[in-house]
Amino acid sequence: MRIVVLAGGIGGARFLRGLKQAAPEADITVIGNTGDDIHLFGLKVCPDLDTVMYTLGGGINEEQGWGRTDESFRVKEELAAYGVGPEWFGLGDRDFATHIVRTQMLSAGYPLSAVTEALCTRWNPGVRLLPMSDDRVETHVAITSDDGERKVIHFQEYWVKLRASVAAEAIVPVGADQAKPAPGVLEAIAEADVIVFPPSNPVVSVGTILAVPGIREAIAEAGVPVVGLSPIVGNAPVRGMADKVLAAIGVPATAAAVAAHYGSGLLDGWLVDTVDAGAVGEVEAAGIRCRAVPLLMTDTDATAEMARQALALAGEVRA
């Protein structure tokens, strides 16, 4: 079975770990969000790709969900001693090595997809990890600062520095309209048996991937089940601050509203949490098959069960 998963960072990575357990024989291709990518200290940092790679490769910091296990921060401390920031982005020493290798390869002319493949030869994530695009896409957020000034900031500044503490007025994946899907992305979609939207952020993770021209169309035309798992449980994000960016695009933070945002033209099946069982009728009325099952990724077993439910739903909508 060939499964394509559109993934952001922590939520996507943890779901993938469950999916691998649920479908050990499956051939899984992950299309990773790169809209969160940022240049820090002259280095190219790809937080979502790395979170998937580290999580599936056994190198992740389990507690925080991102960054390396057994990490230290000596380089960052020294950079701060030079007065060089930003200090709000947590790059550890072991993590730095990844960005140094990536930046060196990019400077040598390799596209991000080739660099990601090279990094994965170390981590053996057990999936094929593709960036959504080799072209630079950078998600920006329009906000109004405390002093009333409207400004546009990098997504990481909004998410990590400001912790989404002010309203996001607009979310713009800068460069997405000119970006091309990375090599292998459209092919993987065309050859997929199932396409899954994990409980990643529907705006700045899955939404950004879908903003790359050709990807949404390829999914809609693939002719295979497309199923998703709600990142909203009980009208709040399971983790992260997805409600803030949903508000920016006028989508209520409910499981049903996110399904409707993806739409029946794209989505065939949708899993909501049992606490949102009341939303099943609304989602189905919108033309999307819906089931209510436990959606908290408390451990890998629970997550694997979620993945099994998603694949079962895919089987159902195929029938």
Add this chain to the structure above:
Amino acid sequence: MRIVVLAGGIGGARFLRGLKQAAPEADITVIGNTGDDIHLFGLKVCPDLDTVMYTLGGGINEEQGWGRTDESFRVKEELAAYGVGPEWFGLGDRDFATHIVRTQMLSAGYPLSAVTEALCTRWNPGVRLLPMSDDRVETHVAITSDDGERKVIHFQEYWVKLRASVAAEAIVPVGADQAKPAPGVLEAIAEADVIVFPPSNPVVSVGTILAVPGIREAIAEAGVPVVGLSPIVGNAPVRGMADKVLAAIGVPATAAAVAAHYGSGLLDGWLVDTVDAGAVGEVEAAGIRCRAVPLLMTDTDATAEMARQALALAGEVRA
């Protein structure tokens, strides 16, 4: 008193620490060798500038003479885990931060001299540290490998990886002929009261600086005492492997031969170690005032005394 010192790495840096103690009121400008510079992991590394900066700024690893004190090597370990080398060059985590800041500033368009000044605002070395040139100069070494193949390698590969274990057949400061002295270099020389060649490597440190067109001429024409300290004591280098690179240019590893190599057209005074007192006559016969004094930099006090002797010799040749 304005003193200009042409410095390489460890020897130059340690001498400078003694000079600062011997002449606390002096205005010292250091013209640093950049021929040892190397790009590693996509980062610009300037070993000699950093050794001077760390030594005078209190950040040096005293035992080894280069690199940072209290250093760790986690980034390097991770790079090795990615299969990315070279492993023979010891870049520590704290040291990496320096190269990251430097590379980021160079990429932003700042010349190396401005970058060095910026780095020094943290280290406060108590001297004005100038790279010899903002242009790229890279010292290469011609060798014949074990299998009989002639090849040309980077100086660091010869020095650090091979530990000068094979004969250097030629030393070429690639790019030096096209390089221009960095801003401030010729001005500092023109305004100097004394110019000092510390016991740095006469070929790949001081020699490389002198290979930048304009610097040798400016020193010869400055009309002020130029005094040097022999890096060769008892027919062997005090540290390092200077004899190997002296052989490449046909200069015997003796205190007198190094003085003759600089020549009376450049050098007014020369200090040899007391064990080489027998060479004083030969040096003076070549037109260079010479004194035999203890030249082992065993501690800062001993080094300060060497500096005082050098300044005294300068006063003598001026008179």
